[in-house]
Structures are given as structure tokens and as C-alpha cells.
Amino acid sequence: MPRSDGDRVAIIGIGIYPHGRHPGVSAATMGIDAIRKALADAGVTWGEIEFAAGGSMVSGMPDSVVGDLGLTGVPFINVRNACATGASTLLAASTALRAGDAELAVVVGYDKHERGAFSAPPELLGVADWYAAQGLMLTPQFFAMKIQRYMHDYGISASTLAKVAAKAYRNGALNPTAFRRTPMSERHIASSAMITPPLTQYMYCSPDEGAVAAVLATERKAAELGVEPIYLRSVALRTRSYGSLEVFGTSVSLADTPPPTTPAAEAAFAQAGLTPTDVDIAQLSDGEAGAEVMGMAETGLCAHGAQEELIQQGQTELDGSLPVNTDGGLIANGEPVGANGLRQVHETVLQLRGQAGQRQVPNDPQVGFTQVYGAPGVAACTVLAKS
Amino acid sequence: MTILPQRPIEPGLFTWPADQPQLIGSRCAGCAEIVFPARTTCPRCMGMDVEQHLLATRGTLWTWTIQGFRPKPPFGLPEQQHFEPFGVGYIELAGQTRVEARLTESDSARLAIGMPMELTTVPLWRDGDHELITYAFQPIYEGDDSHAAQ
Numbered sequence: 001m002p003r004s005d006g007d008r009v010a011i012i013g014i015g016i017y018p019h020g021r022h023p024g025v026s027a028a029t030m031g032i033d034a035i036r037k038a039l040a041d042a043g044v045t046w047g048e049i050e051f052a053a054g055g056s057m058v059s060g061m062p063d064s065v066v067g068d069l070g071l072t073g074v075p076f077i078n079v080r081n082a083c084a085t086g087a088s089t090l091l092a093a094s095t096a097l098r099a100g101d102a103e104l105a106v107v108v109g110y111d112k113h114e115r116g117a118f119s120a121p122p123e124l125l126g127v128a129d130w131y132a133a134q135g136l137m138l139t140p141q142f143f144a145m146k147i148q149r150y151m152h153d154y155g156i157s158a159s160t161l162a163k164v165a166a167k168a169y170r171n172g173a174l175n176p177t178a179f180r181r182t183p184m185s186e187r188h189i190a191s192s193a194m195i196t197p198p199l200t201q202y203m204y205c206s207p208d209e210g211a212v213a214a215v216l217a218t219e220r221k222a223a224e225l226g227v228e229p230i231y232l233r234s235v236a237l238r239t240r241s242y243g244s245l246e247v248f249g250t251s252v253s254l255a256d257t258p259p260p261t262t263p264a265a266e267a268a269f270a271q272a273g274l275t276p277t278d279v280d281i282a283q284l285s286d287g288e289a290g291a292e293v294m295g296m297a298e299t300g301l302c303a304h305g306a307q308e309e310l311i312q313q314g315q316t317e318l319d320g321s322l323p324v325n326t327d328g329g330l331i332a333n334g335e336p337v338g339a340n341g342l343r344q345v346h347e348t349v350l351q352l353r354g355q356a357g358q359r360q361v362p363n364d365p366q367v368g369f370t371q372v373y374g375a376p377g378v379a380a381c382t383v384l385a386k387s
Numbered sequence: 388m389t390i391l392p393q394r395p396i397e398p399g400l401f402t403w404p405a406d407q408p409q410l411i412g413s414r415c416a417g418c419a420e421i422v423f424p425a426r427t428t429c430p431r432c433m434g435m436d437v438e439q440h441l442l443a444t445r446g447t448l449w450t451w452t453i454q455g456f457r458p459k460p461p462f463g464l465p466e467q468q469h470f471e472p473f474g475v476g477y478i479e480l481a482g483q484t485r486v487e488a489r490l491t492e493s494d495s496a497r498l499a500i501g502m503p504m505e506l507t508t509v510p511l512w513r514d515g516d517h518e519l520i521t522y523a524f525q526p527i528y529e530g531d532d533s534h535a536a537q
């Protein structure tokens with residue numbers, strides 16, 4: 001059931017620092033820029049903000065932004081929660097707003113990664129040294145093995161993976177803040193370097209840099225300010241359950257257990273009082289093309305195996321029945337981990353407002369859905385709606 | 388070229404020395420769940436009554452990929468040593484679990500989900516006066532009777 005009016009939280013401002021590589025620009029500088037844009041978009045000032053939450057994986061403490069924005073004494077929570085960092089900032093801020101602790105809040109996420117695949121000391125991730133030493137602690141292996149099995153079980157073709165990546169580059173070309181803005185043919189993607197079969201080089205996203213911010217308000221405050229609200233109907237975060245196939249698993253149970261995306265999506269829809277059939281646009285985790293395919297079904301947006309026909313028919317394109325990753329997703333935007341989840345929210349707000357420019361989906365979308373997934377088995381989903 | 392004595396990369400992963408090494412997992416007395424490597428508690432039911440359990444040496448390939456590029460550290464291959472691509476997969480051991488392992492095969496054309504696989508060991512690199520080894524699975528190809536015994 002929808003919450004009573006007093007409990008509803010709205011997104012009233014959004015800002016993004018372009019994703020890509022920005023030599024000489026600090027992560028905090030990008031974050032400050034995104035926050036200033038979000039404040040301007042909402043028509044409020046930093047001095048009015050009563051609560052803030054910021055997230056980054058590798059680029060320090062986001063509350064450092066107050067040094068430039070203003071030392072107002074605002075409570076500021078720093079979050080470092082991998083792919084669920086953005087969702088964690090939204091949880092913190094929306095909880096504060098619902099509890100009556102604040103009427104206006106800011107969330108921000110950013111990162112500035114080195115080039116190349118992510119790597120980390122094994123002990124920090126609960127992984128044994130011998131496992132990493134023999135060359136098994138690589139997330140691309142996991143994603144490749146997961147989609148390899150999925151293709152076998154559900155009849156997904158290699159051509160579908162190439163189509164997903166081609167769509168990402170095509171949508172990215174229409175997105176002025178995307179990292180990769182050059183369309184790429186399916187043939188070029190399919191014939192690029194085979195990184196980990198069945199996934200080729202251009203089916204993967206790469207770590208980069210960027211920042212996203214948003215201003216959240218109680219419904220009452222949004223009405224007082226006279227701005228068009230996009231309601232944050234739900235945020236749900238889940239870690240893995242025993243038996244799901246996850247990164248760095250030395251063995252996996254014969255009892256097939258769904259990944260954390262599934263319970264996170266179920267919780268997000270339940271909280272929002274909506275179902276997957278209500279969704280008009282979706283932003284799904286696409287660290288590689290296979291993740292988007294599997295995510296469509298893991299979230300309940302379609303049945304397992306239905307992706308093959310949906311994608312081959314173009315139904316996930318901007319003008320299809322279920323547009324997915326309308327801003328080019330991770331493949332075209334790259335992956336500043338701390339900004340991922342909020343970028344999906346940023347794109348959803350733009351689309352629901354009808355402000356997505358050349359990549360605007362037609363037919364006045366009402367409900368948007370977002371999903372992130374990442375190591376070591378964490379997923380977060382949101383439902384956003386115009387009403 | 389001298390032949391170095393071999394040593395597992397980590398003790399307790401597989402029986403060694405042995406003519407036919409076996410992976411050492413553990414089995415929960417409470418819920419019968421089997422995991423690899425052996426643990427002292429059950430990750431499924433959190434039970435503490437867990438015993439070592441030797442795993443089957445034959446199974447089927449459940450999924451796979453190829454590690455085609457040289458990983459960054461903490462990959463342990465010494466820098467001066469040449470990197471050879473290797474296969475990685477999960478091998479389903481009937482009624483037990485699915486174990487992730489290196490594969491002896493790194494040619495996509497010679498790997499397929501469902502094919503029979505058998506446990507072996509592979510050399511990793513030299514460590515002092517030993518050659519480190521780890522567990523791996525090798526495909527059993529049809530018509531290959533070198534594995535017929537067992």
C-alpha cells in the first residue's frame with residue numbers, strides 16, 4: 001500500500017558530473033559540482049540542507065565537501081558499501097526524512113578509479129590468499145561463468161549479449177554525460193578481444209570517474225517549494241543468501257538459490273505497492289552485457305528465458321515496451337562505484353520528468369526501477385514514480 | 388633441468404602426497420550440506436557438528452570460462468615467468484557440491500557444459516626449492532581410454 005502523504009519522500013533536484021576520465025580534477029571537486037547542480041535544480045541552498053549522506057569506494061570521505069559548500073554543521077554520513085553505496089545514501093536520507101529529523105537532504109556519490117580491472121587485497125574481502133594467488137579472484141571470471149551457465153539453461157544467444165552492448169553504446173551516444181559516446185556495431189563488439197568467454201572486451205564496462213548528487217525532500221516540503229516531485233517509492237538492499245552463485249565462491253551449493261537481486265527487487269516492489277508489470281523504464285546493473293540480461297529476470301521484469309525474444313525484438317531499446325539502461329548504463333558510463341546507483345536514479349528522474357533530451361523514451365513514463373549488484377553479493381533496488 | 392619436489396599451494400585443500408589426490412571438503416551432520424574447502428561450521432545451517440569429507444574425483448562441467456589475460460597481483464605467478472591462459476570452471480560432483488577450480492584445458496572449443504571431468508593437480512610456479520601445485524580438473528574426452536580405469 002502507498003504510504004500516507006506525510007511519509008512520502010520526493011527527489012526534487014539532481015546533478016551529475018560527467019563520467020569519464022578527468023586528469024587533475026579531484027573526486028571531491030566532482031562531487032561538489034554535482035551537489036551544486038542538484039541544489040540549483042531543486043531551487044534550494046546548501047544552508048537549507050538538514051541532512052546529508054555521501055558515498056565513495058576509493059576516494060576518501062565525502063563529508064570533505066562541506067569545506068567548500070559551507071560549514072553549516074549539517075549531519076553528514078559517509079558510506080562505503082560497494083555497488084550499493086548510492087542506495088545506502090538514499091536509505092540514510094529517506095529514513096531521516098520519514099523520521100521527521102529533516103525536511104531537506106542531500107545525497108552524493110563519487111569515485112575516481114585507476115584504469116584497468118579492479119583488484120583488492122584478498123584479506124579485505126574475506127578471500128584466502130591461496131585462492132587469489134592461483135588466479136581465481138577475478139570478478140570477470142565470475143560474471144563470465146554465471147552468464148555461460150545462464151545461456152545454457154535459458155537459451156540466450158551470443159548475439160543477444162552483443163545487442164545489449166550495442167544498445168548501451170547507442171544510448172551513450174545520446175547522453176552528453178556518458179563516457180563512451182561512439183556507437184559500436186554488434187559485429188565489432190562480438191569480434192573484439194575475448195576477455196573471458198562468452199564475454200568480449202566491449203561487453204564489459206571499465207572503472208572511471210564521475211559524481212552524482214540528488215536533493216531529497218519530504219512531500220510537504222516539496223509542495224511548499226512548488227517543485228515537481230519524483231517520488232522515491234522504495235529503496236531495498238539485500239546481501240546474499242546461502243547457496244547463491246557469487247564471486248569468489250570456492251564451492252557453490254547444489255541447491256540453486258536466487259541472487260540477492262531477487263529478494264531486493266521483491267522488497268522494493270512490496271514497499272512501493274507496485275509490481276514489475278507497472279515498470280515503464282528500468283536501469284539495471286550491467287557491469288557486463290550478461291548481467292543486464294540476467295537482471296531483467298532476476299528482478300521479475302520478465303520470465304527467465306524471455307530476454308532472448310525481448311532483446312532480439314528490440315523491446316529494451318528506447319522505443320521498446322521496456323526500455324533498459326536508457327543512459328547507456330555502466331557499459332557507456334563506466335563505473336565510478338560510489339556514483340553507480342545514484343546515476344541510475346538520476347537517469348530515472350530525468351526520464352520521468354521528460355527531460356532526457358534525445359534519449360527521452362516516449363509515452364510519458366510513470367514508473368522507473370533501478371537495480372545494482374556487485375561483489376561480494378550485494379544488491380539494491382529502487383522504485384521511483386511520478387505519483 | 389632439475390625436477391623439483393612438489394608442494395601444494397596450501398595444506399588441507401587436497402590429500403597429498405597421493406597417487407589419486409582427493410579434495411578435502413566438509414559435511415554438516417545437521418543438514419548434510421557439503422562445502423569445499425573444509426570448514427569448522429556449516430554456512431547453510433550454522434551448525435557446529437561438521438566433519439571432514441573427501442569429495443568425488445569425477446564430476447561434470449557445470450560452467451566455465453577462460454582466464455586469457457595475466458591477472459594483476461595478488462595473482463602469485465612471479466613476474467619473470469611467462470603467463471599461460473587457463474580455464475576456470477565449476478565442476479558438479481553428484482550429490483555433493485559444485486567446486487570451482489582451474490581447468491587443464493584453455494581452448495574454448497574443447498570445453499562444454501556437461502562434459503565429464505576428473506580431478507588432477509597442475510604446477511603453478513617455483514617457490515624456493517619446491518614447485519607449487521594446485522588442484523585442477525581435466526576433461527575426459529570421449530574415446531580417451533587413458534582414464535578408463537577406476
Ligand SMILES: [Zn+2]
Binds near residue numbers: 418419420429431434
Ligand atoms: Zn548444516
